[in-house]
Amino acid sequence: MEDKQKIIIREVALRDGLQSEKAFVSTENKLALIDALAGAGVKYLETTSFVSARAVPQLRDAAKVMARARRGGIWHEVMVPNLKGARAAADAGADRLIVFVSASEAHNRANVGRSISDSMAELDSIFSLAEQSRTPVAAAIATAFGCPYQGPVPVSDVLAVARQFVMRGADRITLADTTGMANPGQVTETVSHFKEHLPDTALCLHLHNNRGIAMANLYAGYLAGIRIFDTSLGGIGGCPNVPQAAGNLATEDTVFMLESMGVDTGMDLAALIEVARLLEKILARPLPGQVMKSGPLESGG
Numbered sequence: 609m610e611d612k613q614k615i616i617i618r619e620v621a622l623r624d625g626l627q628s629e630k631a632f633v634s635t636e637n638k639l640a641l642i643d644a645l646a647g648a649g650v651k652y653l654e655t656t657s658f659v660s661a662r663a664v665p666q667l668r669d670a671a672k673v674m675a676r677a678r679r680g681g682i683w684h685e686v687m688v689p690n691l692k693g694a695r696a697a698a699d700a701g702a703d704r705l706i707v708f709v710s711a712s713e714a715h716n717r718a719n720v721g722r723s724i725s726d727s728m729a730e731l732d733s734i735f736s737l738a739e740q741s742r743t744p745v746a747a748a749i750a751t752a753f754g755c756p757y758q759g760p761v762p763v764s765d766v767l768a769v770a771r772q773f774v775m776r777g778a779d780r781i782t783l784a785d786t787t788g789m790a791n792p793g794q795v796t797e798t799v800s801h802f803k804e805h806l807p808d809t810a811l812c813l814h815l816h817n818n819r820g821i822a823m824a825n826l827y828a829g830y831l832a833g834i835r836i837f838d839t840s841l842g843g844i845g846g847c848p849n850v851p852q853a854a855g856n857l858a859t860e861d862t863v864f865m866l867e868s869m870g871v872d873t874g875m876d877l878a879a880l881i882e883v884a885r886l887l888e889k890i891l892a893r894p895l896p897g898q899v900m901k902s903g904p905l906e907s908g909g
């Protein structure tokens with residue numbers, strides 16, 4: 609058992625979080641958030657996505673953010689929807705590219721307007737570009753625990769998609785509960801299935817809280833051996849193509865739970881709460897995160 613082993617928390621607020629915000633967050637504010645997150649101990653950022661400005665206007669400054677973001681000690685991971693985005697991200701010095709596809713045909717069509725096999729067909733060129741620029745590639749699988757259009761998604765479908773990514777050289781697979789359909793028992797089963805069939809592949813969980821049990825799902829994942837999690841400052845974000853999507857798990861809530869259990873996250877919770885409040889100020893609305901309101905146990909406030 610690798611109990612109490614240090615875990616990796618990937619901060620996705622700047623990409624998954626901001627992409628669904630209506631008001632544009634300035635490049636200056638994005639850079640201020642990156643600095644503050646680094647100060648709180650965040651080392652892995654999903655910094656932006658090189659996606660069309662028309663599709664996601666909030667991330668239209670991806671190149672500027674990447675050009676000016678601090679580098680020391682920060683690993684900038686960048687989501688890329690296609691070859692064009694991959695080229696731009698590699699040119700911008702991304703530390704890792706993130707490609708994605710849905711395990712459900714219906715969701716893939718809703719999300720990116722094409723079939724799973726058409727999405728997969730573009731992967732070869734992205735992986736060879738990444739190899740030339742020596743940029744690692746990780747892959748995310750959307751609707752890995754269920755699809756709002758199609759219903760249940762068999763774990764064999766999820767594994768089949770994962771194998772296609774691993775075969776091409778993906779160094780990590782993220783299982784995303786895009787619509788908050790997972791339950792802890794299902795997470796345990798899915799993770800066990802992956803550990804049995806793809807034992808050498810790093811696994812990450814990305815959990816949405818549509819039905820209020822994402823933290824229980826994260827804990828089930830932790831018990832099943834997952835040591836990499838995606839979370840979002842203040843709990844912002846969620847998938848824009850899912851009806852009434854709720855947010856990601858709040859980074860500071862997750863850090864609070866894990867640190868309370870004696871698990872080392874490498875983060876400074878008090879500093880993280882301050883960054884969540886900075887984000888709340890920038891977005892000018894209350895954020896879903898809970899610990900930023902209640903405070904850590906020590907503070908009494």
Ligand code: ZN
Nearest residue numbers: 624845846856
């Ligand atoms: Zn998310």
